[in-house]
Amino acid sequence: MIGIQRKIWTLTAMIMFIMLMIWITLMYYNQKTENQYNEILQRYLRLNEVTTSSQQVVTSLNSYLITPAEGNLSSLRRKEEMLRSAQLDISNLRNSENDFALTGYINLIDSLIETSERAVMFHSEKESEDSTDAFAEATRISKYISDMTLTLLDKELSTYEQFYRGIIEQSAELKKLGIWILVTMTFWLLLFTYWFSLSITRPIQQLTRAAQELAKGRFDLQVRVNSSDEISFLAKMFEHMRISINGLISEIQQKAQLENELQRNKLLLQESQLRSLQSQINPHFLFNILDTLSKKAFLEGAEETSDLLVSVAGLLRYNLKRLDRSVTLYEEVRVMKQYMEIQKARFTDRLRLYTDIDEECLSIQMPGLTLQPIIENAINHAVEPDEHGGTIEMIVHDQGEHVIIEIADDGPGMSSDKIEQILNEQPLENEGHSTGIGFTNVVQRLRLFYGVHDVIDINSAEGAGVRVRLTIPKTRRIDAYDEAAYR
Missing domain, CATH: 1.20.120.1730 (Four Helix Bundle (Hemerythrin (Met), subunit A))
Incomplete structure (x- = not known):
């Protein structure tokens, strides 16, 4: 060939x-x-x-x-x-x-x-x-x-007169030779080019006509191409495609039906996961808050206690109604501040909060109860065990097509095994004290909500605290999370 x-x-x-x-x-x-x-x-x-x-x-x-x-x-x-x-x-x-x-x-x-x-x-x-x-x-x-x-x-x-005449005659002969060579080369080149073009275009035309017949749905005509080069191999493959196309059509139909069923099952599974997450509200937190409020009312006047009750009421309403649908970052920040007011009443000067929030980023959409479980984890591990308390820092800033949210504490840090367990969505022991929604739950909902895997990152070192970094896309597609939330 x-x-x-x-x-x-x-x-x-x-x-x-x-x-x-x-x-x-x-x-x-x-x-x-x-x-x-x-x-x-x-x-x-x-x-x-x-x-x-x-x-x-x-x-x-x-x-x-x-x-x-x-x-x-x-x-x-x-x-x-x-x-x-x-x-x-x-x-x-x-x-x-x-x-x-x-x-x-x-x-x-x-x-x-x-x-x-x-x-x-x-x-x-x-x-x-x-x-x-x-x-x-x-x-x-x-x-x-x-x-x-x-x-x-x-x-x-x-x-040297004869030599000069010889040079002139030789020049004339060279011109004639050049012309003959040019004519001969042109003739043979045109002849070879014509043969070469036919050896390529003729099989391609045959293959084109066969493709047109297949496009009309005539799968009974055999594909025949007279060629001895790569086009012959292409024609053989085309013939195998013609023979297999009917079987492929039926297989595609079966696969499409199976894919629809799998998609419906996937949506049902995601919906059941969301319903399961919604049902994880733990009343244990309510008892702790009520106990704190009773001590607060006993020790000081009713005005501060009233503000604390307002924060508790808003937090409870948010926890009960917002888990199954998206909210804005503004709402998440607001409920986070209400939660911190309650915790400040509990820990007083032992709890220190520093925030640096770009207000232009507060309109992005995100799943409800995302920031509070992360803040709660920081309080439980960085503030509560230390008699001197601890500091929690929250930063929100714009980064092109994403909004970056960083939550850091100055506690004892987190082991690499535990970080890997959280990022692999493996449930932790004794997490989710207040809402029943733990760190792992937040990771699951963030990835489900945005449809990307690298939405969260955790950095920690021994004695250097924990820094959680959320990379939130400004735009996202409507996916199974929204379909489940709006039904």
Whole structure:
């Protein structure tokens, strides 16, 4: 089976191979031509350098004869050295065509240098006439060198004329070759692309028609695709799907019916859990409160006792009516303060409460009797056992899409086993003294209410108290808790 990917790689490899061969061929001929052209150009430049150097020698000689300074003499020596260097370079240009002319050319250079030396010597010996004659001869030799350079250049042009014509013809042939290669590549590429596209589009069209028939509900037509690549495998899977689809439809119907029954059972179970939670009000707390009120009435006047009775009445009404439906954080904070007023009457200065509440967060919805059991747990374990009492801190602040509620105490702390037991919703011993609703119950209702698991976190260390952190979503979906509450 030839896969689609293999076909694509074959096409890519073919194109890259052809392009590589073309590139290598063109680079070879281009480099060969460039080397030959550079060699000829260097011959011309070397001949031209001799002419330039000879003229500079004459110019420097004239400057020295006019002003016989040491600097002018040094300049003349440098120009002579340059001429000798150019003489060595042109000696490598010798061939059968220019052998005789190049020998005379080299001798002229030697004559120029010797004449320049004589002119300097005559001038140093104060023989002005001989020095002038030597300068005139050097000027004539420089002119002969320039004429001879033109002659040699003309010979070079005649010698390499055929080469220039070959370069022009070679360039024309390369253009024709490039055009033929381009046409041939285009033809084969179009042919291969057409075959490649048919090998993909034709099976896809067949598979599309089969899918359209299945969409019309005709499951009796066999799916047939003529292909030898991945589409063939896809068609086989499509055929298995066609065979299995009738059975799947019946299974889906049965599963849907079973799912509806399971959902109804789940709602009934959640409703029964909520009713069970509602029935857990423990009258033990009422006796403790009544006992506290009687002692309070005995020890002080009726005004404070009246306020305490109002708080107790509000707390009892809230406990009896609010467990089965959602409330606002404002209502929870208010009943928490009523509860703390009652506990302050009981513990007096031993109980200290600090609050930092963002009032803009008080409108969020939450299950009733959430904060009071947590506060009660803090009082029972952090305040009541200590003769000096304890401090409870409550913080409410906004955090984007959530409202964070933190309740902390400075008691002896909570063991990691007990924290794990609470977070795993395992009932604790002797919890829920006042309302019958313990810490574990709060965790269950919070997770049921918001439909998320990480709504509560508990941090504690030995002797460092307990900090309970509630992460309350600002929005939530209407789920089984609401359906059970509104029936």
